[in-house]
Amino acid sequence: MKKILLSIAFALMGIASGFAAKAYSGIITVTQSDGTELNVRMYGDEHFNWLTTEDGVLLVQEGNNYYIAETTSYGTLKATKFIAHNANKRVSAEIKAIKKQDLSRFRSYAIEQASTAKAMGTGNNGVKYFPHSGSPKALVILVEFSDTPFQSGEKAKNVFEHFLKGNVKDALPDGYEAYTGSYKNDYLRNKGSVSDYFYDMSKGSYTPQFDVVGPYKLNHSSLYYGQGDKDNTYALVSDACKAADKDVDFSRYDADGDGMVDLVYIIYAGYPASMSGNPNDIWPKSGPGDGSFGTYDGKQVCRYGVHAELNFGWALNQKNGFLLSGIGLFCHEFSHTLGLPDLYPTVDASKVDNQNPEMWDLMDGGEYTYNGGYCPTPYSPWELDVMGWTSPVELGDEAKQVKLNSYHKERTAYKINGENDEYLLIQNIQKGGWWYGIAHVYNTGMLIWRIDYGTKDVNLFDNPNNNIGKPKVMIVPADGYVISDYNHGDGKKWTDAQYKASLQADPFPGTKNVTELLSVKLNNSTLEKPFYNIKETDGVITFDYLKDFATGIDSPVIQQNQEKDTRIFTLDGRYLGTDVSQLTKGVYIIGKKKVIIK
Numbered sequence: 001m002k003k004i005l006l007s008i009a010f011a012l013m014g015i016a017s018g019f020a021a022k023a024y025s026g027i028i029t030v031t032q033s034d035g036t037e038l039n040v041r042m043y044g045d046e047h048f049n050w051l052t053t054e055d056g057v058l059l060v061q062e063g064n065n066y067y068i069a070e071t072t073s074y075g076t077l078k079a080t081k082f083i084a085h086n087a088n089k090r091v092s093a094e095i096k097a098i099k100k101q102d103l104s105r106f107r108s109y110a111i112e113q114a115s116t117a118k119a120m121g122t123g124n125n126g127v128k129y130f131p132h133s134g135s136p137k138a139l140v141i142l143v144e145f146s147d148t149p150f151q152s153g154e155k156a157k158n159v160f161e162h163f164l165k166g167n168v169k170d171a172l173p174d175g176y177e178a179y180t181g182s183y184k185n186d187y188l189r190n191k192g193s194v195s196d197y198f199y200d201m202s203k204g205s206y207t208p209q210f211d212v213v214g215p216y217k218l219n220h221s222s223l224y225y226g227q228g229d230k231d232n233t234y235a236l237v238s239d240a241c242k243a244a245d246k247d248v249d250f251s252r253y254d255a256d257g258d259g260m261v262d263l264v265y266i267i268y269a270g271y272p273a274s275m276s277g278n279p280n281d282i283w284p285k286s287g288p289g290d291g292s293f294g295t296y297d298g299k300q301v302c303r304y305g306v307h308a309e310l311n312f313g314w315a316l317n318q319k320n321g322f323l324l325s326g327i328g329l330f331c332h333e334f335s336h337t338l339g340l341p342d343l344y345p346t347v348d349a350s351k352v353d354n355q356n357p358e359m360w361d362l363m364d365g366g367e368y369t370y371n372g373g374y375c376p377t378p379y380s381p382w383e384l385d386v387m388g389w390t391s392p393v394e395l396g397d398e399a400k401q402v403k404l405n406s407y408h409k410e411r412t413a414y415k416i417n418g419e420n421d422e423y424l425l426i427q428n429i430q431k432g433g434w435w436y437g438i439a440h441v442y443n444t445g446m447l448i449w450r451i452d453y454g455t456k457d458v459n460l461f462d463n464p465n466n467n468i469g470k471p472k473v474m475i476v477p478a479d480g481y482v483i484s485d486y487n488h489g490d491g492k493k494w495t496d497a498q499y500k501a502s503l504q505a506d507p508f509p510g511t512k513n514v515t516e517l518l519s520v521k522l523n524n525s526t527l528e529k530p531f532y533n534i535k536e537t538d539g540v541i542t543f544d545y546l547k548d549f550a551t552g553i554d555s556p557v558i559q560q561n562q563e564k565d566t567r568i569f570t571l572d573g574r575y576l577g578t579d580v581s582q583l584t585k586g587v588y589i590i591g592k593k594k595v596i597i598k
Helices: 092-099 103-119 153-165 180-184 194-201 222-226 233-244 314-320 327-338 381-386 435-441 496-504
Strands: 028-031 037-045 048-053 059-062 065-071 077-083 137-144 209-217 264-268 285-287 299-301 304-308 400-404 414-417 423-429 445-451 473-475 531-537 540-545 575-577 586-590 593-597
Touching: 048 059, 059 077, 065 092, 065 103, 077 092, 137 153, 137 233, 153 194, 153 209, 153 327, 194 327, 209 233, 222 233, 233 264, 233 299, 233 304, 285 327, 304 327, 381 423, 381 445, 400 423, 423 435, 445 531, 445 540
Parallel strands: 137 209, 137 264, 264 304
Antiparallel strands: 028 037, 037 048, 059 065, 065 077, 285 304, 400 540, 414 423, 423 445, 445 473, 531 540, 586 593
16 A cells, blocks of 8 residues: 555545545544654544644645644645644744634634535435335445555455444454454454444344445546545546446346436545545545436446545554454444434534534444444434334323333333423433443443424434534533533643543433433423432433432432532533532532522
């Protein structure tokens, strides 16, 4: 494989019609030409993204080096002469260049570009979603480039048949040993195949079939198809179909006879731009296409998906051994082909805390759960309901004591209706099945969702969490706060440790031991159906619904007739415990009075 150092650049990624993966949120370490290591972060998605140092300094790539950026009068970026370094290795001239960066001007430009890119949209072009029931067939074409072969060579088909439809109990396929990092380390290996994931999500009612062909070597380089802001993904899909045409009867993949191939998926050799940071890599995505991919065996290719062979970028793979892609990215993009929208904000709302579920949902950051997506976050009860795979049980309006077993065992979620078609969904997350990854990294407990979709059909183009302050698919965090992925890191509002701790405090009772929830502020109303005495015992959640049934000194709820009420609540009624020292800045209800914490 051609050696390409991790490219850290401000990039206007493709305006090709498609929905893409969110950028990986972790820290990536790259090596500069002077031998120093640089820690970087990625922001955005395929439509618009940029990268910075760990402490927020904007960067531009030239060649294999990453330079401190200069902000132009238009808000765009160009390289200075100063190679970027981590904060502890900067010289005075580099620091002066950083101080001249106009972050406000760049932010304005970024907002405009991100909004414009997304506004171009995809339109559905009359292209149907891929079926989400039964056993529909998808064609998967493996392609490598003139400069970038598959690590497993001709055995790539073995590897990706296992990736897509193998069983977790199967022996690793011939060719897998080429991915030395994944081969030697169980924690860097997928916990099941894509088929396993969707079989388990649907309780066996959905078993998509993936027919894998290739690999085919295309005449162009990987740069030709990635090429930064130009993005040539459509050419990639078209060239892949042409290469496979001699071996494939495309008419077998039009199950409903509408004249269109139901789904063509391309898996390409190399790295995903969403994780590598190299703008010349290809960004994983999916979409309905525009009819330009061609017609084969009388069937037009329209709906497509694109996925990378490897995880992360060149530098990390050189350090740890080659890492086979996690299935999380594939499951995320494949879910777009079924019609599910992104749950991360795609406009400036992405800078706002309390706006999206972050790692708790596959259609947000959950595609990267467990070391880069090797055990991605499962579908939420809302998504399972939308797909028709599992319906929640309504709790109604009668006071009762509720027992909630682990969701991976019983798949029971409770629904509490509010006004204006808004409602809550409640599930118990424990370390089992596909829930192992999210529970292991973050926490176990009762996760509460608030939904504001009304009776409107869900579709790919909704962007439900773009309205600042009024997300439509969001969790109710036990600690009252969800930190945005964009707002943590050196020089940001929150540290990485605080970001992780905030996620770990989201389930009830959780790390903050939040044992009651008196009300929930929804987008259009306040739901006053309280939970009391929330407990987690041996993986089972119990709580009192609408009425406090607890008696005696064993009750974890502080009684109102005590001499001093020290309970702390958010303004919308979420209980935060009694320790004032743990509070961040803001306004709270303490002892039934509003208190400002400065």
